[in-house]
Amino acid sequence: MTLPRTIAAAATLLAVGAPMFTPEPSAAANAADRPSTVSWNACPEYTDEMLAWLGVPAEAVPSFHELMARTECGTISVPLDYDDPGGERITVALTRLKATDQANRLGSLAVNPGGPGGSGYLMPLDLSMAPPGVTPVGLELNERYDLIGFDPRGVGYSTSYDCADLGPGGRHPAGVVTEADAREMYAAVVAANRECSQSNADFLAQLTTVNVAHDLDRIRAALGEDRMNFLGVSWGTWLGAVYRSEHPRHAGRVWIDSVAPPEFRFDEFATVRSNAVGRDFTRMAGWLAEHDEYGFGTTTRAVEKSLARLAAAFDAEPRVFTDLDFVFDGAFVAMAGDQDAPTWALAARLLADLRDATGPEAPQSVKDLFDEPDRGDPPPGTPRLFNETMNQAVFCNEDLGDRDFDSTWADYRKALKKYPVTGRLRGFVPPCAGWTIPPEPVRLRDSGTPLVLSGHRYETLSPYEWTWDMHDEVGGKVMTVNDDVHGSALMSPDCAGRIAEFFETGRVGSRTCVGAPSEPEETGTFAFAEGSGFRF
Template sequence: MRRTAVLGSAGTLVAGSLIAGAIMAPAATAESRGHGIPEAYGVRIAAERAAAKGIGWADCPEDWGFAKPIQCGYVSVPLDYARPTGKQIRIAVNRIGNTGTKEERQGALLYNPGGPGGSGMRFPTRVTNKNPLWAKASKAYDFVGFDPRGVGHSTPISCVDPQEFVKAPKLDPVPDSEADKRAQRKLAAEYADGCAERSGWMLPHMTTPNTARDLDVIRAALHEKKLNFLGVSYGTYLGAVYATLFPDHVRRMIVDSVVNPSRKKVWYQANLDQDVAFQTRWDDWKAWVAKNDSVFHIGDTPEKVEQQWLTLRATAKKSPLGGVVGPAELIGFFQSAPYYDSAWVPVAQTWSKYLAGDQQALIDAAAPDMSDTAGNISAENGNAVYTAVECADAKWPTSWKRWDRDNTRLHKDNPFMTWSNAWMNLPCATWSAKQHTPLQVRTGKGLPPVLIVQSERDAATPYEGAVELHKRLKGSRLITEKDAGSHGVTGLVNPCVNDRVDTYLLSGTVDSADVTCAPHATPKATM
């Protein structure tokens, strides 16, 4: 899952398709049992149409930022799969061909980076940027990225004017009074109303199952008989839903940093669990900072580092740094440290400079990007999709008493992210569009082994999610990076993980049992 700005605080055609114009009744798949025959039937119609049309690949529009040899195109999908011949929306895709020979090619590898609301269209740049971790895979696969429905160039949705969205400073997410809570509740309700006003026609259809159906239509448009897929963070839930709906359409699937797929977790409880995991990883980072006090001079114990954090928050609350960086903006910057090990050093460096008298470095790092408002790719769009999908995927509590009780309790021991996370998700409590029942993720007939990769101390997607998905997908294999907590393990240098990812993608083979890997290298403290 992805944290963004804080609200108020910041194909060969598939088997069994249409034959010679005759409508074949869809089989009783996991999808038709769980979501009704209309959607299953609609996917078949859309997939056949997409396979016949293909994708009109061309040089990417200049303002998309992807140079040759990356190509771009669109795939049309139904807004509502129960009405497959009704309104269509366009899904933006891009690709780069495999770097190996024609004989080495194994098809297309599709990617989703998470969110909800993340764009996968930077995936082909792993080839153009010559990322060594993906050199072997890129010999065998075309790398294909896409913007999910509502994201970026794929019929983007919006909930508020982008210029308003980036204005800062936002309200401090940690409330001091009931009046503070009322102010945040008002902002959350207004945000939900804004989503309905600006994008209401899309909201009932902004679900993970619909994005999974889009993924199958993209597969057909690519003339791929089966799907090869890499999903990270929320992309793991997208992959799990796809595997449930279309198990016999999966060829290879890697899910990295796993969302817990239990209906009891999606999405309210998952966010509460995330608050605890973020606090755990925040504590890990503070211990590392303290251990390297000779470099950063922030504090030589975790307790002293925490006190420096509280002092910084209080200072920014009283007088926002540079007039724009308050506590909400600080959280937006500092949360990258518990999220990704790659942020440990730069966040500590920036903080160290601030304590040494250089405020501007922290202001530059934490202030909102006022240029992030143009075109379709913006922080506002990403946040809108995040909210729309999580609110539509599941039924959320509508009682403020429950939200207040749960978050007040959690905040006592997990103060770093709890309230900011609550306000970000609170629009779901007053969401006017339909909220669905989450799909029951499970193994379907024909599903090959799925490779699950997870760090033990992940903040954004707690480890229990990987264990739960592993239980639900028979034949899957779990690779655990022990004593590590970075989000997105497949992007890190750890041969124990990297070699198994390559072996799986190239041969389809997995270990005979689950694997525990030693952690990747701890960041080296430097200034």
């Protein structure tokens, strides 16, 4: 529920084919459709128990309630299918945190945390709370902007749907993944995707970024705004680019952070991300070479070889402990090698302790990694921060990459050869295999409206080169964040200050900012991630 949690829940895209571009819904469509209006209603109530389950720190609860007291909640009705505007309607839920300085108000600013499938309903509040010593960017923006949160179609309080099964979850089989293992998982994914996509095809086919962009423009119109400004992270960057292309006359200032690529195809997406992870692993190895207390070597190359041997040893004989229900194999070494810089020391300590472990019980550092209390089921009424079905549908409705087993398995084997440690994080099963709804490409263009793209120089979830690829397609100004932390610009004081300045003045200032603190510590959150992933 805090900003880092929301962005993470929105955690890691694009297409080839005949381009499709619709600058604005047609006049005929508008004539056949009734305009959207906001139905304002009482906001949901959030108990302290609900907020604790959502991850709001106890010290931030009073701030949350204070902000919630200022928040307005409502819904709008929009066409399920914009090609059939007189047909079925669905509901999109939104919130508004009115500008505190109404006399100098600049307009409305919509926000999105990514996903796709992430809830943005409470994001105006998320942006307005921050750790001690940090001025929340939301409070700065909220002085002169109404902050607009919303749940995209298919998410949270908006009209949604859940498939019964989205395919196999959890970890891969322990040790080296064989072709037989991969084919078995491929068949399971095909079956699950086929069942899901056919279970409510009329609704699922309309879960697209273009339609969410149209919904956002309906929110703009319903609020009586001539232009909608936008701040998006992760998949929210793709939404911002699409909105700016689809509705150029109504897009205001747009800032997108941790930028998506301008084409959505999973095969290329997985390759670029795999290369970025390999590069960042070498950075981590260089840091380890300067910290020989972990015992992995004193040169970058020596560390890389040492960790490759450790991964191979864990694959040959996975580590298990009597007090943990987890198998440590080479995949865990790969995940440790794909951590943000602030977590390198924690990852190094875990690997060193696992390497040296001799007893039946896990080392204390490893036990600490898993020593989180079971939160149990959410209290009744707790909002869902992520919808897996919407995530699957949006990606697969736009992915024009290869979906056959043989090409994906071949790419996986190439990644393993190129990156002996981290290559296994590249997916070996195409996530959209078996999805029966035909994908449609999306065409972007440079509409000329104010745009800033902030890319993170060393990031692996949204690799830095995507920032420039997107820039080449849609224009704008690039700001480089000198860190590797996904979506950190909204949380880092120097970067957040640039964001606030841009939305107030339209100027960017310096084209670089520091980003997240990079000094590694043996504390923090270890990111468990395997495969090419769906989340941005």
